[in-house]
Amino acid sequence: MVLTVQEIGKCFGQQMVLQGVALSVAERQTLSVLGRSGCGKTTLLKIIAGLIAPDSGTVRLHGAEITKKPTEQRNVVYLYQEPLLFPHLTVFENIAFGLRLRRLPNNDLTHRTTRMLEHLELQAHAKKFPHQLSGGQKQRTAFGRAIIIAPDVLLLDEPFSSLDPETRASMQHLFKQLAQEYGIASLFVTHDLKEAILMGDSIGYMEAGKLTTFASRQEFINHPDYGARNEIEFWSSLRQQATNHDHAATV
């Protein structure tokens, strides 16, 4: 397993935010964590990233405990809901940011960043600043900036929530493609049922600080408590109705 989280607990004052949370993410796999706003998803991601210290429990990366390791030494990148690009840097410099921190030789840095720009179809925008980009382009830049340093785990906190449906769909597709290509393990947090099913190789459901994980998508879909089956049936019946209507119109 790349990432293993065991018995994580966290309180803010009197409020218990996380309680005995456990999960694991295998190599090249994405675990979707579905849950309503305020259920503790973001706190969980920030604990894994090292931005918040847990009250109890452990976080392991490739078997080694990293619970107390400084954030900058974990190689776990956290992506916010918004792209949060550095406004004073161009697209090229935003993507190259992590490589500059690692003091890569200039040739290598330029080569790798240019390749990433091509991959993300952002070559034409390399010299632009974030305010000159569309929402989708910003999000692609944010992905590029995260992936270029080959993180062990990528933590995504509802990264597509601010995008329109069309851009959202294309970004979901792009993310799956990049995750496969670069072999990245990821934890994808969302409150959107469809997105959770679409993005995750396995799925977890979080409610009031407790996480229930399912080994496969099918297991989650078949579970009666989470409404996935109802959702699928609703869309299937709608499609059936539309097909019948088209057939009747043709006749």
Add this chain to the structure above:
Amino acid sequence: MSSKSNLDRAGFLLFLLLAILPMAAGLLYAASYSVGLAGLLSEGFTWEYWGRPFQEGNQIFASFAFSLGVALAATAITLLVALLLVLTVRRSLDSGLLAHLSTIPLALPGTVLAFVILQWCSGSGIAARAAYALGLLQTPAQFPGIVNDQYGVGIIIAQVMVGVPFFALLFTQLWHSQRISQLMELAQTIGATRAQRAMRVAVPLLLHRAFPTVMLHLVAVIGVYEVPLLLGVQSPQMISVLTMRNYAMFDLQQKPEAFICAILYTLLSLLLIAIAWRRMHRMDHEQSA
């Protein structure tokens, strides 16, 4: 026409009447005086006065260079200290005692501030006497001359004392509006150490956003009057002091030079303000995107 646009038009006219017209009239008078078209000794159009700054021994350009040097040094030190404060004690600057205390120097008039520095830092000041009493000096006169000195150290200290709280407050506000905490966290997960986060995210971003204000601060320091009057030396003088000296002299032949100084200072200020405006316009565009 709506009442709002009437109000806008009235406001613009008032601004034109009270701010722009008197200034334009003053500049026109200064320009006329500097070419011999106005004043008691006016003898008709001449470029003679404009040739004076280029004559040997004339202090105008030396004074400009000194003013610019003092302003650049004071602004650079101010920014450095304010950035250090924001990076180290930002939470205290947000609220609490330090937040209130830091605004006190902003309320001090320049003259008072200059006297405070004179009392503390002059050869016969408190610091010199204390050093003498502690046996660090043989005589108080050995105390390094940091007021009324030829490098303008006293003037720089005074400007830094006023500038630091102002920029610390500005940077604290920018820290929130530019979401620098979140950008720093993000940089941290990408692998940035504390120093890298400061140098690659916070500092460039704060300076980028504060640039127009920095330019306006520079203009203000170049033109400051009371502080260099009390803490400066006879030569070189800050441009404001030199202008006033030339203007108030009994020798009326010096008056055109005062107007030349004023015109040159106005042109320099307008240039710096234009640069600030350009950047502000660009930032408005960035914010609205």
